[in-house]
Amino acid sequence: MAQTLARREMRLETSGTTTTAAVRAQEAIGAGISIREVVKRYGAFVAADRISLDIEPGEFITLLGPSGSGKTTLLNLLAGFQSLDGGQILVDGKPIQHVPVHRRGFGMVFQSYALFPNMTVAQNVGFPMRMARIDRETTDRRVAETLEMMRLSDHAAKLPAQMSGGQQQRVAIARAIVMRPRVVLMDEPLSALDRRLRESIQIELRELHQAIGSTILFVTHDQSEALTMSDRIAVMDAGHIVQIARPAEIYRRPQSRFVAGFVGESNLIDAQVLGRNGCVLTLRTPGGHVFEAESRHGVSGDSATVLIRPERIAIHAAPAPGTLPATVTSALFLGEVLRIEVMLDDGQRLLIRCPDIAGRELPELGAQVHVGWGAADSWVLS
């Protein structure tokens, strides 16, 4: 008898949390996530090596890295599909590692969409509401709202197999946000779509994020996707977060060769520091060319790697102060930009992208040109 009572109390408690969850869904506030020293091993392979990361409530954060860098592992740990081998994950200050997947109350979008093929679009989107035992009326209303938001209202009665890839992914997103969860996890959700569709859904996702206010954790290996959508990007490599910063910061001031190479195209020049004048270093390439770069680090005698983004290099027909002579080795017209490769006389190759503006012609192969950049256009990797 006492047991039955205790059980009944437990049920009451459970239904209590369901109500609060529903109320919270109305308010739609993202949760803060704190990942502390998280470790995950597969045999001898360390997929996540003491990763720490603090995510602000309502932030759109992207985990960016090549395959095998541990980004999906981190997402799966957060979702609860895998268990931690060490460390802690806190959501709104509470540890969640012992909460089973289905009680975490997150939304999730999968690379393969993972729509239930036996349910219609409306049933798929309503699935989390049903599982939370929310009444039929609220469910129907919320599903309709969400479908409207994703511009899917006309497709409510269709089966997933009857829709295009882009539509299916919008259904998957609708299912992930229908509960207005505090956290939405996205595992390379756009990688199966073609480029044009990907770009339009990127913008949609960004707007959606602003509308619902959930914390979004987005995993991708596509750097332009990460740059477009994120509040912050965490670049991952070999089970570590190697840099975390806002997109512009990541692009303009990468902390390492890896980040510079992985995000955007880059020219890297190895050089020796000759001297410092305030914020400006004077450097010399092994071939003897001298140029300037801004940096707070580095003293005379150090060797340094200098990053110059291709669009920061200017190309001139005639020599000017601070320019270096070069030979054109490749020239391609890409539409909005020209992509030109040149070789300095010391053998250093440089990639240049310049906008297709009036009066600019594609240089001939083998033509002698002069290239240059300002001290502020370069970045010394620490």
Next chain:
Amino acid sequence: MSDATLAAPRTPLAQRLKSPALLLVPAVLFLAVIYLLPLIDLFRVSMSGPTWSTHFERVFSVPLYWESLVRTMKIAFTVACLCVLLGYPTALLIHRTRGIIQILIATAVILPYFIAILIRTYAWMVLLGRNGPINKLLQMLGLIDTPLALLFNRGSVLLGMTAVLLPLMVLSIYASVARLDGSLTRAALASGAGPLAVFWRVLLPLTLPGIGAGFLLVFVAALGFFITPTLLGGPGDQMFAMHITQQADSITGEGFLQALAVVLLVITLVVVGVAGRIMGFEFIWGGGKLGDGKPKPVATAARVQAPRRGLGMVLADLLGWPLLRLMGRLPAGWGRWTVRIMGGAVIVALVVPIIVVMVISFSKASYLTFPPPAWSLRWYEKFFSDSNWMNAFRNSLLIALLSATISVSLGATAAMGIVRSNIRYKSALMLLLVSPMIVPPVVLGLSLYALFLKLGLVGTYLGLAAAHAIGGIPIVVVIVAASLQAVDQRLEQGAAVHGASPLTVFRTVTLPAIAPGLAAAVFFAFLHSFDELVLSLFLSSPRMKTLPLMLWADINYQLNPVLAVVSTLEVLLVVGGIILARPVLTRGKPA
């Protein structure tokens, strides 16, 4: 390639002679003569009474037959239900385990599938016998004083048939479970569905086709079952197929016997036909849809599905879900343990009989008892020195080799024709090629008997080999068609573009790609003939006995350990075949 060959206009006839559809001709002709015609003749004879329905009226008015028909349906239905209940956890268990454990469990299911039904039934007789291990164990534990009569009742029939047919069910369900996208379960979990809800809302609905296919295959096989109920059943457990053989022994009159067979055949065909209309006839061979030229528009498929899905969901919500929610109060991990315990029990039930038989073959006792009082090889000596057994063994070997040759040469070419041609009625032809799988062997045996009498083929090597090939061809067609469909046609096109003639393309690209499938087809066609009993019962002569026939006679008259020796050798043959084929089979499979 010269200009001349490019420019030469081809006559329509020459083109038609090159059509891959012609590859279907030998197999279709063979089956038409030796399989379709006798069945048609069976119908004719069954209606040869004073009026066409005389014999049928007798079938349905004599309580002996009528009650046996109802009993057969009941037993088949129960067995199919038991197989679903026990097979699902086992399939899940295979799916959820990894590495060496998965291989062991899968082997424990697949191995019995390839061992002759006769031998597996015999193993159950040993296990359940008065001096069998179960009675011995119970006595040792002091639970009983005198041995229980575990054999020759309805329980032993159900147990034996379920055990014999379970692998079929497990494989059918496993195929649909393994095909599921793993992220679907994850998506359901992430959407807040607990393990039970994941099972009820996602796993079960999506694997329903596999369950349905397995259920029907088991039900249809059980309908025509003959060996197991004969050996394990008592007087009250007569199944319909048994009447046909008993009547065949004491010729009661032309026509009535055929009517019995026709009734069994028609029931089988109706069940398969209705099921095929609903879920597609592909369930028979467990394959995907064949491209029949015109793809079904998705919209129509959905329109057909929509109302049923609605009803199913309502039922699931009203009945199943509240029940499952009650179960949800059980402690966490309960579901996982259910799967492990039920699956584990099934594995034990499949493997233990075989092991017991292998142990008994080394017994010194001259009767069946377990554990053996002493060890010896005397039964092996007896088997290898007895000229009757050796003759039967040689006969079986010869017939199986001949039959495998017929099956593979006809079946493999037919598979080529099915996969590579673009003719109409392709599905119908495929259905014809695989249909011997579902025709009760008793019916087939009876219909062939008349033909073989006319042609003087009764008791001949060629006759038996050809009869066994009727069942061998479907096996070959299914395996080879599947491996042909897996061949990337762009590879063949690539070879052709670079100057390979069609024959060279086949030799250098296609053949190596389907070689593993072909090897498997040879092995299974051989095994099918080597194990075949029911057709042989009808078609052999006293002078020419096969190994299964000798076994059958011995099991019925004197249950001795020589049978255990033969069973052990058969198990070794299957294990050896699988081990030999393994490198070839795994090479063809993507990881």
